[in-house]
Amino acid sequence: MVGYVTMGTSDLDRAVVFFDALLETIGAKQVMNSGRLVMYAGGEGGMFAICTPYDEQAQAVGNGPMVAFTLDSNDAVDRFHAKALELGATDEGAPGERAPGAYFAYFRDLDGNKLCAYKFGS
Secondary structure, three states: OOOEEEEEOOOHHHHHHHHHHHHHOOOOEEEEEOOOEEEEEOOOOOEEEEEOOOOOOOOOOOOOOOEEEEOOOHHHHHHHHHHHHHOOOEEEEEEEEEEOOEEEEEEEOOOOOEEEEEEEOO
C-alpha cells in the first residue's frame, strides 16, 4: 500500500554515506538524487528517501514515527542491524523474537530517526 517513505536529515551528505552503505546490504541503491532528496529502491517495489526539509527549517525527529524494512530472514535482520550500528546508528532494541514468529531489531540513524528491520514467519 505504501509507495515510499521520506525521512528528513540535517546533513544530506552524511546521511547519503550512511544509507548508501546500509541499504546496499539489502540490495537497494540510489535511483534519484536531486541534490536535496535522495531516493533508494530495491527489487520489491517500495522506495525510501532522505531529504533536507523543503521548508528549509531544521530537521526534527517525530515522536512515534518509524520506518520498518521487511527482510527475508532473521540473519538478514541481524546483519542489517549490525551494519547500522557499525555505521554510527544508536541501538533501540537488539535483534530478537518479540512474539512467536516475529523477529525485530530497532535503531536510530545519525539524525535520530527510528528505523526497524523485521521478519515475520519462519
